[in-house]
Amino acid sequence: MKKQHDYFVTVEWTGNRGHGTTGAADYDRNHTISVNNKADILGSSDTPFRGDGTRHNPEDMLLSALSTCHMLWYLHLCADAGVIVTDYIDKATGSMAEMPGGGGHFTEVVLHPIVKVTEAGMVGKANELHDEAHKKCFIANSVNFPVRHEPQCLVG
DSSP, X not given: OOOOOOOOOEEXXXXXXXXXXXXXXXXXXXXXXXXXXXXXXXXXXXXXXXXXXXXXXXXXHHHHHHHHHHHHHHHHHHHHHTOOEEEEEEOOEEEEEEOTTSOEEEEEEEEOXXXXXXXXXXXXXXXXHHHHHHHHOTTGGGOSSOEEEOOEEEEO
16 A cells, blocks of 8 residues: 655745835845744845846755655665665756747756765665665656766765
8 A cells, every 4th residue: 555645845936025026136036945843044045047146946955855865765775784874965967958939858867976884895786776775766756857877975
């Protein structure tokens, strides 16, 4: 039997400069993302789209969701397999194509996890588990573009 999980978020536009959307340059793209019992996220659009570069944008958050989902599955699989991870960092990259006339889409995301394990004998299994984490990642399974991973594994 499938389990269903429901999620709720409130997005409130905070960019009205007093005249609403009277013109494309007349309002800010700023907004607040709220989830009950969690810190608010201050968002905007990316700077090429008249956004505030000091706030998170939807593209940042999509890339973050892919990276963190992979990491959380990976760490769980490592724990189950006896692979002891002591450090994990990912400098994920994503490419988006803007379409003529507006709109666009991501064309690819590449995760670059650098993982540190306690013993050299764990490196092979540690590297293999990225494939399994990718297959289980809820977010990667929900997008319509390739999500690749190019991991490195260190011992220390």
